[in-house]
Amino acid sequence: MDEFALIRMLNGPRGHGGGKRSPDDSGVTVGIGDDAAVLRPGSGTELVVSCDTMVDGVHFKPETMTFADIGYKAMASNLSDLAAMGARPRWALVALAAPRSLPADKLQGLYDGLYACAEKYATAIVGGDTTSSPSGLVVTVTVIGEVKQGRALLRSAAQPGDAVFVTGPLGGSAAGLRAMLERREAAGPLELLPERLRPLARAHRLPEPRIQAGQLLAAVEPRQCGALNDISDGLASEAWEIAEASGVTLILHGERIPLMDELREYAAAVQADPLEFALYGGEDYELVGTVRPDYRAELERMFEQAGLRLWFVGEVAAAGEDGTDPAIGVTLIRSEGGVPAPVGKRGYNHFA
Ligand SMILES: Nc1ncnc2c1ncn2[C@@H]1O[C@H](COP(=O)(O)OP(=O)(O)OP(=O)(O)O)[C@@H](O)[C@H]1O
Ligand SMILES: Cc1ncc(C[n+]2csc(CCOP(=O)(O)O)c2C)c(N)n1
Ligand SMILES: [Mg+2]
Ligand SMILES: [Mg+2]
Ligand SMILES: [Mg+2]
CATH class of the missing domain: 3.90.650.10 (PurM-like C-terminal domain)
Structure with a gap:
């Protein structure tokens, strides 16, 4: 499968995303599919942005996590940083570096986990990046939330x-x-x-x-x-x-x-x-x-x-x-x- 087919599979109609499962009030003008996403923050809010990475062998091993767990936790650990600022989650981007040998159904499992957590916390996945990795799997999630101006908890x-x-x-x-x-x-x-x-x-x-x-x-x-x-x-x-x-x-x-x-x-x-x-x-x-x-x-x-x-x-x-x-x-x-x-x-x- 080529890179573009993989992105379509993970985020398109056969997956869960492509905006189909976005929260009603998603504020997405342009989502997955262009050079970048275009997003509409609420008026009187400040953006709260954070990213965290999970690396094969460092954050997970076959004994500790299924692929769905890796996806769920990658999203959850990022949303946790928004929680720690008192922010409301809005959007997420997912950067994936996967070994060529990793079967597509494993990646689909990872995305099931990512989307399950994103949906639970009303977060729209609006973009990302997909590359091959010469060694292990690396997943980086970037989350964007918002908080009323001056209200972030430090x-x-x-x-x-x-x-x-x-x-x-x-x-x-x-x-x-x-x-x-x-x-x-x-x-x-x-x-x-x-x-x-x-x-x-x-x-x-x-x-x-x-x-x-x-x-x-x-x-x-x-x-x-x-x-x-x-x-x-x-x-x-x-x-x-x-x-x-x-x-x-x-x-x-x-x-x-x-x-x-x-x-x-x-x-x-x-x-x-x-x-x-x-x-x-x-x-x-x-x-x-x-x-x-x-x-x-x-x-x-x-x-x-x-x-x-x-x-x-x-x-x-x-x-x-x-x-x-x-x-x-x-x-x-x-x-x-x-x-x-x-x-x-x-x-x-x-x-x-
Ligand atoms: N490579 C980097 N370049 C720029 N800023 C960074 C880099 N790595 C971390 N930071 C910044 O340093 C600060 C502390 O990051 P840290 O990752 O320790 O926090 P955290 O995400 O809450 O913790 P954890 O990663 O253990 O979940 C944050 O403001 C983060 O954005
Ligand atoms: C196989 C395996 N070995 C050890 C650990 C423990 N661990 C890894 S990263 C981390 C801190 C949080 O990550 P970060 O600081 O990157 O946000 C902890 C406690 C694990 N999860 N899996
Ligand atoms: Mg840490
Ligand atoms: Mg961090
Ligand atoms: Mg933190």
Whole structure:
């Protein structure tokens, strides 16, 4: 199949795209098929743009992900960065570098996953690029969203006194990854995995970007939310990013960090500390953020009303206030009443 036939197959009538599955209010003047897409942002909005790549052997292996999972997660991990800015997703571009030997039905599976996630979050795929790759598969997604002017939520907006929250259980993805690699079987349907591993594998293979939560946090008037970040490299690493960008210390309480029961069971079975998965594992794609302390109860109420939940896991202190060194950074109180200990600035790092 030639390059152009492949693009038609993946995005045309035999695939899912070609604008056919675009959201009703897609704002697309020109979509797939010309030199570039032409898009109409809403009035009074600012564009929010981000891209992330998934690479064979780095982000996935045959044991960890099906092709549909790779597509779903490539879109979800990108949309997660829009969620972390409080943006509404609008459009996406998909750059694909595929080995010539990769069968077309595998690529179609990848696109099923991409379109499934894009549709779920009302995102129109408006273009991309297709090339051959001399080695493994590489998928890069670029997402474009919008936010009301001046409303984007930044890493630099945490203030001393803020409460620190996360939007869901952490560490499940990293535990799922480890469990699947240990099994040494090709990834198949989640239902074929032992029940105790399913939620962990799901967290790794099919993460959900917290789009609704991000938009809710950005919409609060007058502004009560501080910093926001999504958890791609682990809670420790993302908390450090907020601490450095805001010039503060984040104090985390170990016993308040939400963990799935299945993570606790898995960690016990492999004699590991479940908190290590949450702090340093990564790929949870939950949000970590801060809120002014007086607004905490109201925010909880708003989340509950929207059918969402928040977990309060710590507080923000002025740099150095808790007596630890370095002054700016992240500390952990393992069990209530204990003393804060510095949390290393580590997590997933491509070049460390
Ligand atoms: N090669 C690059 N050229 C220009 N800017 C880059 C490049 N790589 C990353 N950045 C920018 O650096 C900042 C941090 O990027 P980073 O990829 O760490 O964030 P992220 O996407 O939230 O995290 P992750 O990639 O772990 O999901 C972003 O503003 C990003 O656009
Ligand atoms: C086979 C395999 N080995 C290791 C990992 C773990 N991993 C890879 S990239 C990353 C951080 C997020 O990516 P990025 O920073 O590029 O957004 C993590 C935690 C994996 N997913 N698959
Ligand atoms: Mg990135
Ligand atoms: Mg991010
Ligand atoms: Mg990263």
